[in-house]
Amino acid sequence: MTGTMNEKFPNVGKNPAAFSKGWKSSASVFLLLVAVAGFWSSGLLNEPLVELRRQYRLDQAAPLENSPPLVAFTTVAIGGFRGILADILWIRASTLQEEGKYVELVQLADWITKLEPRLADVWAFQAWNLAYNVSAFFNTPEDRWRWVRHGITLLRDEGLRYNPGSASLCRELAWMFQHKIGGTQDEMHGLYKRAWAAEMSALFDGPRPDYARLPAEASNRLTRIYKLNPAVMEQIDRDYGPVDWRLPPAHSLYWALESRRVARGWDLVAANRMIYQAMANEFREGTLLFRPEEGVFVTRPNLDVLPNARAAYETAIAENPGETAMTAACENFLGDAIVILFTHDRPEKARRLLDEFRARHPEEPIPADLDTFVCRVVTRDAERLSYEEALELLERAELQSVFWQALGEDAPARGFHRLTDICRRHIVVDSGQELPSLDQIRRTARDRLLANPPSSKAAERLR
């Protein structure tokens, strides 16, 4: 055996240490080459595998690309342990929140979401927690807005960056605009609306940008900071608007449409719902009466979008035939739309819509007369109203009339005054109560408004 070895490897017997060293070096080089080849071939396989994953929708979104080093490190290097780390941070965040210590929450939310960047629910929860739960603990409007904004930016700037195909995150963002900023449940919603309008007004004059002549700086800021594509905004104005981009309903619509663009299954149903809700809000309060010199910031209906709002409902109903809630929502919206058209001095349009409404429900006892229909919607059970309730209802309607008159808006002033008039007559007939005269109600409403006028100029107009 030894002899054979010596024949084949003559240097072995002479210098076994040198042979061993040479053999080890060759083996190391060989293994290194194999490793390099393995890495190279796995790199070649990666792209087709990613494509297959995208094609079969095995993941909710495209693979994470160009992520910052911190995210790449936490998602790859820590591996499965990142879940445990996220749990620990989540427990710390909950504990701090319970103790009323909010200083670290933004950072913790940032880390938790970065540890699980592909879980849309984590982003949605953390953003909701900041915008809804934490903000509610603050008393000053500036503090509250800061936390609502933290929630929005977490979703928009970070969540959607790592989950670009997530319909649910787009929908959550649309919901924040619709409910948190656009809604009236939060006592400081007026400030949120003003703050958002101020941000948008810094980018363009008036309700919407002049898309053809939008300065590069403003376009860049819209895209980079607010993640709004001016081309998509223009398309929305064409297809659904014109909308007022200083107000939340337009942004709610933008993100709801983004959600529908990528949604499938239940997400599609939810996106459709969000679209018609956004359109309904756009119709109800999609126009801004903004007179900074007078200190007036009031939203009012955007009557021009009514056909588009109706189309949004019809599309949603057609695409989701089993969803009876959508049909009910559409009917409610039509009822409200008739009243809004009436109160904004568009009786002809209101009457046409009422006729259409009745034609859709021939089996239901819907009044043919517009005044009667509007009174029914506003007063509900007029005969059951107490004297105080009836008076309060009438004074509030007339207060609206006086309010719009004070702002120099004649159409709603006339419409609400007419509403007070017909409701008063309707209540008197139905309940048989003796109510103050229309003039008396108007004087009371005028005094109430003058006690707290929207602006000094408005008070002058009233006097």
Added chain:
Amino acid sequence: MNKVLAIAGIAIRNAMRSRMVIILLGILLLVIVGLPLTVKGDGTIAGQVRVLLGYTLGLVGFILSLATLWAGCAAVSLEIQERQIHLVVTKPVARAQIWLGKWLGLLILNAALLAFSGAVVYGLLRWTHRPETLTPEQFVELRENTLIACTVVRPEPLRIDDQVRAELEAIRTGSRVPDDIPESEVERAVRQRLLTDAFSVLQGGARQWTFAAPAKTVAPPLFRFRFSSSSIGPESVPGRWTVQRESDGTPFQTVQTNTSGMACLLKIPADAAAGGGAFRVTYENLSASPIVVSFDPADGLLLYSPAAGFEANFVRALLAILCRLAFFAALGVTAGSLFSMPVASFVSICALLMIQISGYIQSIAGRDALLHAHRHGPTGASAFWDHLFSAVFKAFNAVVGPLQGFDPLELLTTGQLVTWSMLGSVFVVQGIVYGGALMAISAWVLNKRELALPS
């Protein structure tokens, strides 16, 4: 002593030679400079400073703790494994001196690294928050509310013993408690209820608390409070606060609407803080709806009295961290004396984890029943396991409980004073008592081990 210093010198030289110090310096610099670029506060200047200080120094402490444990384990175990220790143990040096030398070497290294980190963090803090980068309001907020070191005064304890006794007597007389409920439990419940009553204010009602005057004060105090309300969720409650010194003070009164669950701050003007004696603080619940406002008796009402400068507090917080590192160094060197390097590292990391969760262990050990919370207590096999786990947790708690101490970074970032007495207690417990015990164990084991025997 010279022998100890010589061994410490060798340990430091070894660390320098192994590039450990350079690598640690690099990591620490990376953390100190890199972390503030990525961390986010809540958007306020105070939040930014607190997150910067807390996270940066916290991570520095964590990295140094891990490095100290690793280096401590390696200092003895690797020397035994590679037989380098033979050169030392064959000389007239006591085993305790070897331990002490290694520990001292690590302590000096840690002190240097911590001083370097502290200096960089402080410099960074001052540079990023220099007056020209802040608005005048932010500068005042930083100087008066954030970068401060305050003595925290809690309300004077209430004398409720007589009331507790009277209620207990009434309960006994009325036979309202079943026989199997221990009297101590009933007394605890009664005491808790009375205490809650004393810190609750009904709609339209008022309560007064007394805060002892702090011994030393350099500025008017701040009053911090946090309450919960009887309604679900955050509730805005209007209330009138009145603060007055017991003698010669101008009463200070303010009406504020605060949200339940939110930490709130009340600045007491200088003229109201002047005068002598204790501070009398009155709260009136002005809510229009029937809402009860309750302050946590433990930390719902706190008087913050500025007592020292931020810089001195910062240094004391660093010294407290150093005391903790001294303990970790002792733990590492001891583990290295007892076990081989892998086992020593594992044991040290386990010990570190145990110390980190000592608060949880303390809460478990305080429970009457662990597995079965039924009021009649467990029976049979359940009782056996319950007693066993209870004993294990109590034993753990007895060992790691005293190490809990206080969190210097929590105090530093919330503007509370790290006192010399706190520092002294940490030094005594972690450095002298636990360090001394570990040194004794280590010296005893090293004496028993057969080192440098002729082969």
